[in-house]
Amino acid sequence: MFWTGRVMRAAGCSLIAAGLCWLAAAQTDVKYAPATQIPIDRMADSYSIYQLVLPGNAIEWSNVPRTQWLLQDVTTAKPISVECDTSGMTDLPKAVTAPADRKAEWDEVLQDFAEHCHDRYQLDPANLQLALPVRLMDEAAQARYWKGVAGFMPSRQSIMQTPPTPDEFKGAAGLHSFSAVYFNRRHTLAAVYFGMGCGSLCGNWTWVVLEKTVGGWKRLPWVHVTTMS
Secondary structure (H helix, E strand, O other), X not given: OEEEOOEXXXXXXXXXXXXXXXXXXXXXXXXXXXXXXXXXXXXHHHHHHHHHHOOOOOOOOOOOOOOOXXXXXXXXXXXXXXXXXXXXXXXXXXXXXXXXXXXXXXXXXXXXXXXXXXXEEEOOHHHOOOOOOEEEEOHHHHHHHHHHHOOOOOOOOOOOOOOOOOHHHOOOOOEEEEEEEEEXXXXXXXXXXXXXXXXXXXXXXXXXXXXXXXXEEEXXXXXXXXXXX
């Protein structure tokens, strides 16, 4: 992998998004925590953030014409064997820099990440109310998707175009994924890892930092590392 300004481009797996490496991971013995429901004290804020970020401009192809969203049905997380407090360049502590006057709040988010980076949550489609339908993809559907787009290799001319999609998933543009949402104690500051995989060496993942305002959650410009393939 190599650096180009504020963007990290990777030929292999990115942090906790397994999209480009699905086939490789399927052949290894990587262990993840079992998926559970989002805890009730995190549920409303988590889904509010997911509904804001998914159709937003956090990643490539946010404005590509589509008739549905494809979303992994379980949130991504670190494997059980990987410590939460590792500090790779795409991990939360290094990918985000908070202003000095917000450091105390941000440290609480980092502590939440350190305590919950292995947690995986089963998403509920009833709590994802968007203008377009959201299709939650289980492991079998994800396997069919990756098999169908595995041969796609974007060129300079087509990098921002929708990749070839298996007939079953027509109308979508990439397979999206979220991590759990990590909060400060008062749930006024949050971070979530969000990504989109579109086949072969094609994908984009980033942390999104948000704060809660009177009008709802809004993004903050604190993220300075984004992973692309």
